[in-house]
Amino acid sequence: MRIAVIGAGAMGSIYGGHLSLHNQVFLIDTNQAIVDHINAEGLVIQENGADTVYHPTALTSTEGQAPMDLIILFVKSLFSRTALQANQGIIGPDTYLMTLQNGSGHEDILGKFVSQDHIIIGTTEDNGAVLAPGLVRRGGTGKTNIGMLTADSQNFLPRLKETLDACGFQGIIHENIQQLIWNKLFTNVSLSAVTGVLQVPMGFIAGNEHAWNITRQLIHEAVAVAHGLGLEADEAEITEKVRQTSLGSPEGVTSICADLKAGRKTEVDTISSSVVRAARKCGITAPTHEMIVELIHAMEDRQEAF
Numbered sequence: 001m002r003i004a005v006i007g008a009g010a011m012g013s014i015y016g017g018h019l020s021l022h023n024q025v026f027l028i029d030t031n032q033a034i035v036d037h038i039n040a041e042g043l044v045i046q047e048n049g050a051d052t053v054y055h056p057t058a059l060t061s062t063e064g065q066a067p068m069d070l071i072i073l074f075v076k077s078l079f080s081r082t083a084l085q086a087n088q089g090i091i092g093p094d095t096y097l098m099t100l101q102n103g104s105g106h107e108d109i110l111g112k113f114v115s116q117d118h119i120i121i122g123t124t125e126d127n128g129a130v131l132a133p134g135l136v137r138r139g140g141t142g143k144t145n146i147g148m149l150t151a152d153s154q155n156f157l158p159r160l161k162e163t164l165d166a167c168g169f170q171g172i173i174h175e176n177i178q179q180l181i182w183n184k185l186f187t188n189v190s191l192s193a194v195t196g197v198l199q200v201p202m203g204f205i206a207g208n209e210h211a212w213n214i215t216r217q218l219i220h221e222a223v224a225v226a227h228g229l230g231l232e233a234d235e236a237e238i239t240e241k242v243r244q245t246s247l248g249s250p251e252g253v254t255s256i257c258a259d260l261k262a263g264r265k266t267e268v269d270t271i272s273s274s275v276v277r278a279a280r281k282c283g284i285t286a287p288t289h290e291m292i293v294e295l296i297h298a299m300e301d302r303q304e305a306f
Contacts, residue, residue: 001163002026004068004090006083008034008058010128011100012074013136017043017054018167025056028087033097035060037134046131047138067092070160071108074100077270078249080109086306087112096156100144102255103270104178104185105277107149117153120160121177123184124170144169147177180229186226186238187245188254188271190218196256196266197299203250208241214288215242221286222275228282254266260299268296 001023005016008029016027018147021059027043029035036231038058044051068090075083084091091097095264098120100129101104110119125142143167144164146157164171191205194215198204205211219239226233259266279286 001069001159002066004028004062004065004071004087005074006071006087007074008038009074010062010130010136011124011126012072013043013130014045014088014128015072015074015100015124015264016044016056016136017052017136017171019163020054020056020168023163023167026062026068026090027056027058028060028062030060031133034058041134044135045128045138046136062090063088065088065090067095067191070093070276072095073097073101073110076265077101077103077106077267078265080106081112082112083111088297094109094118094285096120096160098146098160099123101267101270102184102188103267103274104181105270105274117128117150120146120148121181122155122174123180141168142170143172145172145174145177145180147174147180149178151242176231178229182226182229182231182233185274186219186222187242188256189222189289191242191246192217192254192256193218193268193272193296195254196260196268197292197295199257199261201250201257202246202252202254204246205301206246212243217288218292221279221288224281225275225279225284225286228284230276256296260296263298263302267297268293272296292295 003019003023004026005012006028008027016025019025036059042053042055044053073080096118097110097114107119122145124144127136127139131137159170162171194205194211194259195202205215223233223235256266272289275289276286
């Protein structure tokens with residue numbers, strides 16, 4: 001299979017490296033130094049107590065390349081549209097686009113480039129960290145959950161699962177992939193969003209009455225939207241799970257919190273904003289989520305402290 005992985009961060013490198021074992025893989029990144037290093041020295045992944053060298057073809061531009069069978073997005077979601085536009089030449093009529101990015105609603109962007117029956121969405125339980133250019137630590141492995149929002153008319157998912165399994169992943173096909181994505185989303189749109197706005201570690205949320213009240217309201221609204229989409233969501237169970245997540249990682253820092261602290265743009269548009277968009281489709285109100293989105297975007301636009 002011809003596969004392009006866009007984004008040579010930790011996850012893109014892990015998937016690009018492993019998939020190159022039995023496929024023609026192109027690892028695409030805008031960082032010339034990373035691309036040059038991978039092409040010259042290979043991509044080193046630390047896993048199972050050893051360093052393994054993989055040899056995907058690294059590129060900064062796909063100009064002149066033929067269309068791919070599969071393109072996997074591993075950039076931050078706010079860069080998805082730009083990344084796909086820059087690599088539009090490798091998207092052909094038979095190309096499938098896959099996202100394992102955090103959040104929900106990615107299909108709205110992917111749908112601008114391919115038909116709905118060529119979009120694959122999912123989640124990954126793998127994790128890793130970049131140690132240096134071309135050097136990545138694979139910190140943990142798990143399932144790669146995949147699914148489609150329409151019928152798999154070309155029977156592509158079993159082929160993809162076979163490819164993932166052969167390259168060191170555990171591919172799981174889900175009939176209702178949105179349920180799985182929303183199960184993960186509930187924590188991000190409540191705990192993560194509030195830590196970002198308040199600029200506090202995760203443990204603060206469950207331990208502060210006011211922060212916890214905001215978090216519970218966000219969960220309440222998200223559950224109502226999930227029900228509007230026809231998904232299962234037990235509010236009491238979700239609330240307790242979020243509380244335990246807060247208590248279990250008292251010094252943990254969410255990505256939204258870290259991005260805002262560092263002055264970076266966040267992925268709020270595929271996290272909290274995805275609840276707002278889904279609410280509007282369902283004719284449901286989600287005012288607390290709307291406020292959180294505006295607050296986070298306002299914080300993104302801040303200048304240096306005066």
